[in-house]
């Protein structure tokens with residue numbers, strides 16, 4: 001947790017134009033699509049494919065990718081339990097702002113601990129936190145090893161790597177699950193299609 005002291009004597013400032021006005025302008029409903037899963041499970045691939053699909057339908061989205069945010073907003077954080085918790089907390093707060101702006105905010109982070117994800121869910125209005133679980137087996141993620149990190153973790157050169165020597169707690173009640181079918185991973189466009197269908201069926205693609 002941050003060592004900065006809590007502010008005191010602060011008041012909430014209401015503004016005349018609110019979320020409903022912005023949603024009307026955009027003809028969509030603000031929400032957070034929170035993609036969680038192991039490194040290499042396809043979180044960024046899904047986020048980018050979904051962002052492109054929404055864009056082609058005239059829907060405004062923005063991607064918050066764990067790796068990218070660690071180059072800026074979260075560059076002071078590592079991978080200890082408390083650092084990951086602070087990472088998820090900050091991204092949850094930023095996602096809440098994007099959602100309030102009326103955007104479909106796509107957050108893709110390992111977010112391995114259930115408690116941290118549930119805290120983010122609790123920040124969002126009812127039903128507007130949509131948890132997508134990349135239920136891709138470790139063996140598949142490790143075989144991909146796009147960044148060579150699993151190899152380093154197996155060799156003991158990275159400590160506390162999720163799935164190797166740090167836990168991943170799968171969601172118990174996620175809205176969407178991406179999984180293998182007959183041992184094959186759905187294509188990026190099928191994964192994105194699954195999320196678009198959910199957004200459509202639940203009224204997020206109209207105000």
Ligand SMILES: Nc1ncnc2c1ncn2[C@@H]1O[C@H](COP(=O)(O)OS(=O)(=O)O)[C@@H](OP(=O)(O)O)[C@H]1O
Nearest residue numbers: 039040066067079084087109110111112160161162
């Ligand atoms: N120890 C350890 N464990 C897991 N991942 C590690 C670690 N060290 C570096 N990386 C790289 O950091 C990316 C994950 O960052 P996140 O912000 O999504 O992680 S977390 O949600 O705070 O757990 C992750 O990116 P993805 O592969 O896109 O998931 C890795 O590239």
Ligand SMILES: Nc1ncnc2c1ncn2[C@@H]1O[C@H](COP(=O)(O)OP(=O)(O)O)[C@@H](O)[C@H]1O
Nearest residue numbers: 039040041042043044045144146185186187188
């Ligand atoms: N649906 C998929 N089918 C096949 N390969 C995939 C799929 N999704 C992702 N990949 C590949 O797996 C690797 C890791 O994907 P990535 O999106 O970077 O995962 P993450 O963001 O979870 O670390 C990349 O090489 C990517 O091309």
